[in-house]
Amino acid sequence: MPTRPGRGAGATRTVRGEAAALDVEAVTVRFGALTALSEVSLRAEPGTVHAVIGPNGAGKSTLFNVISGVYSASAGSVRLGGTTLTGLRPHRITALGVGRAFQNMAASPNESVEENIMLGRHLLTRSGFVSAGLKLPWAVREERLHRARVVEIAEFVGLGHVLHLPLGTLSYGDRKRVEVARALATEPRVLLLDEPVAGMNAEETRRMSEIVLAVRESLGITVLLVEHDMSMIMSVADRISVLDFGRLIADGTPAQIQNDPAVIAAYLGTTAGTDTGAASVRTTASSGHISAGPAHTTAPSQQ
Numbered sequence: 001m002p003t004r005p006g007r008g009a010g011a012t013r014t015v016r017g018e019a020a021a022l023d024v025e026a027v028t029v030r031f032g033a034l035t036a037l038s039e040v041s042l043r044a045e046p047g048t049v050h051a052v053i054g055p056n057g058a059g060k061s062t063l064f065n066v067i068s069g070v071y072s073a074s075a076g077s078v079r080l081g082g083t084t085l086t087g088l089r090p091h092r093i094t095a096l097g098v099g100r101a102f103q104n105m106a107a108s109p110n111e112s113v114e115e116n117i118m119l120g121r122h123l124l125t126r127s128g129f130v131s132a133g134l135k136l137p138w139a140v141r142e143e144r145l146h147r148a149r150v151v152e153i154a155e156f157v158g159l160g161h162v163l164h165l166p167l168g169t170l171s172y173g174d175r176k177r178v179e180v181a182r183a184l185a186t187e188p189r190v191l192l193l194d195e196p197v198a199g200m201n202a203e204e205t206r207r208m209s210e211i212v213l214a215v216r217e218s219l220g221i222t223v224l225l226v227e228h229d230m231s232m233i234m235s236v237a238d239r240i241s242v243l244d245f246g247r248l249i250a251d252g253t254p255a256q257i258q259n260d261p262a263v264i265a266a267y268l269g270t271t272a273g274t275d276t277g278a279a280s281v282r283t284t285a286s287s288g289h290i291s292a293g294p295a296h297t298t299a300p301s302q303q
């Protein structure tokens, strides 16, 4: 049983070619009177792990939803390499190379792990159900190639030994890895990971961290990561952008971020516009790392 990601990594290299930068430029998102994101800009450099952190309600999920086309930006743009993604539909954005593993798992529990990962391939499949059902030779050949790729990806995330088990029989940590595998199955140039270690124990978190690093190192895929587990973030991120009440308040290396007064103040709930004492993250005196604590209790700024 493969316990480390990276096995067969050479064969698993993205088929889309070069890693791409993801540029978010002055994105604003309004929900009625609420400004969930206010002129947020960031650049995830090609082949890096870029984390987005911030207290509850800071706008992290909204940012992911704009990048993946689920929400429309009120202003600003998102670009992948030279291609503008703003205004495109989610399936088109996925086809252009933005793969997303969702925080809330939406895969079918009765289907096998293989079929659940295959869902990510359907976007790339030329043959429809009819031609595959008729067993047309090219459709059969195409399906065989897709299934071989699914096996490679499953092995890459350490799930090769459970491919034929129903998803519902897997542990929580394994199911989260199926979500990552399904996103990888879309052959992304940029992988969006939305709280990949939420609810995981220490061992599951360690394994997921290894996968994130292997995605960057073995596959050369740019990773954009939203996560509340600060020690995980600090161990995998090359760069971190910090949101607070929909605004970008800091952007830098993990060392810069964990010592940034504005970030510490935001997590302690002491910045202007936040509610003092409603901290979502606290500084751990021993390590200097920022670690999870109670959440913001105030509503984000109304504009």
Ligand SMILES: Nc1ncnc2c1ncn2[C@@H]1O[C@H](COP(=O)(O)OP(=O)(O)OP(=O)(O)O)[C@@H](O)[C@H]1O
Binding pocket: 031, 034, 036, 054, 055, 056, 057, 058, 059, 060, 061, 062, 063, 300
């Ligand atoms: N579809 C929506 N309609 C109205 N308001 C929304 C919608 N989506 C998000 N919001 C609001 O936008 C703000 C930012 O929410 P968002 O979920 O992006 O924050 P977050 O940083 O991901 O928080 P968490 O860490 O708790 O997941 C919140 O005030 C939220 O209530």
